Amino acid sequence: MNTLPDIHLSDHLILLGGRCQLSFKDILFIEAQRSYTVFWRVNGEYVMTSRPLGWYESSLPDYLVRVHKSYIVNLNYVVSFKDTTIRLIDGRQVMVSRRRKSFINKFLRAHLNI
Structure with a gap:
């Protein structure tokens, strides 16, 4: 079975072989579930893909x-x-992982006043 790759564009992702377009601003959080990735949208909906979380991170x-x-x-x-x-x-x-806690804390305090 030949599947189309996911495409990364400047303001959104095209997932599931072109069947789903997901704007970055609509993503609440992204969750890894074994070898799957779940994109949780602000509106409560989600999209699950069969790629690992790390595959998307750099884009x-x-x-x-x-x-x-x-x-x-x-x-x-x-x-x-x-x-x-x-x-x-x-x-x-x-x-938040212990390793990333300090970075996240500093970032949120500096940029979001949290």
């Missing part, structure tokens, strides 16, 4: 940041950050 804008081995978060939608947990605008909580 994402700066405000989509890896905070854990299993999560990339859109920093524009962060409401709070405490200990190792980020709370997003929809109330979901995402874990």
Whole structure:
């Protein structure tokens, strides 16, 4: 079976062989689930692809940041950050790895006044 590759453009991704166009600004967070990646949208919908999270990481804008081995978060939608947990605008909580905690804390304080 021949599948089309996902395409990375300047302001969005074309996923699932062209069947789904996903704007970066509509991504709330991205979650790794084994060898799959789930793109959670701000509106509550999601898109699942059969590529690993790392495959997408290098083509994402700066405000989509890896905070854990299993999560990339859109920093524009962060409401709070405490200990190792980020709370997003929809109330979901995402874990931040100990290794990335200091960087995320400094970034959020400097850019978002959190």
